[in-house]
Amino acid sequence: MTETALTDRWVSVARACAQINQAAERVLAEHHGLCASAFEIMDVMMRADGWIRAGELSSRVSRSQPQVSRLLAQMIDAGYVERRPCSTDRRGFDAQLTPAGRELFARSSATMESVLRDMTESSEDVRNVMGASART
Template sequence: MDEQDRAFEALSQWKTTIRPIEQLNARIESELSLRHSLCISGYEVLYLLASRRGKTPLTEICKHIDRSQPRVSRLIGQLEERGMVDRYRTASDGRAYQLAITRKGRRALQASASTLLGILSEEDAPARHLTAERLSALWQTLSSPATVQTEQGQAGEA
């Protein structure tokens, strides 16, 4: 088996491994949207705000949910339009915002938590098929002697 064959095999194994996760993620996104007008990131924002007392700086939210500031700002705008969060300008910097969850946001968070747990605990959830054996096969392909030698040869050429 040459390098291209091994690369194709590794890619095929990787796609087989992540496909159930992608399917589960798409289902979660769909159900949260249909039932609660939320996306996964919106759930994360509401959870973060609910877990804190008082107002939370926008920069703190970006850090904790690992999204860019422009993306989080758009999301906050949507949550604010739906009445799930309140946005306040900071006194020290007129450009910066602090956020707080509203009662409506808390209700949406609670309801969406039940939806999430229901989906993730289903017996036939696609990610249940993600096994240690699949991951092991993928890592075996990636760490086969020929792959390791090729990587070492490329490192020596650099």
């Protein structure tokens, strides 16, 4: 490796992530009324396949605990997430997606797949980071 190979790779990753996040924020908001952070939280909740402790959720996403708490409150108010007191820790709560939340996540996931396919076509940085090749 050259002296700058790792730095060059990091810059490429940072650039690709910024491009993806900008597109995700715009498209998710326009089409589904979601931000990328809410989408990420919903993704973790779908993979949990049931109830998940709010604290555990915070540790699995790339957002701070206060951000996760704020977004969970918004998603609960919107009817996408339900909560119940945690049986092992009275200070915490468990959460899971409601049927409406699962439906929204399914629709928004399809949108994100389309966005990511388009981005791998148009951006070499994204293509490299995603390990994809351009369609010819």
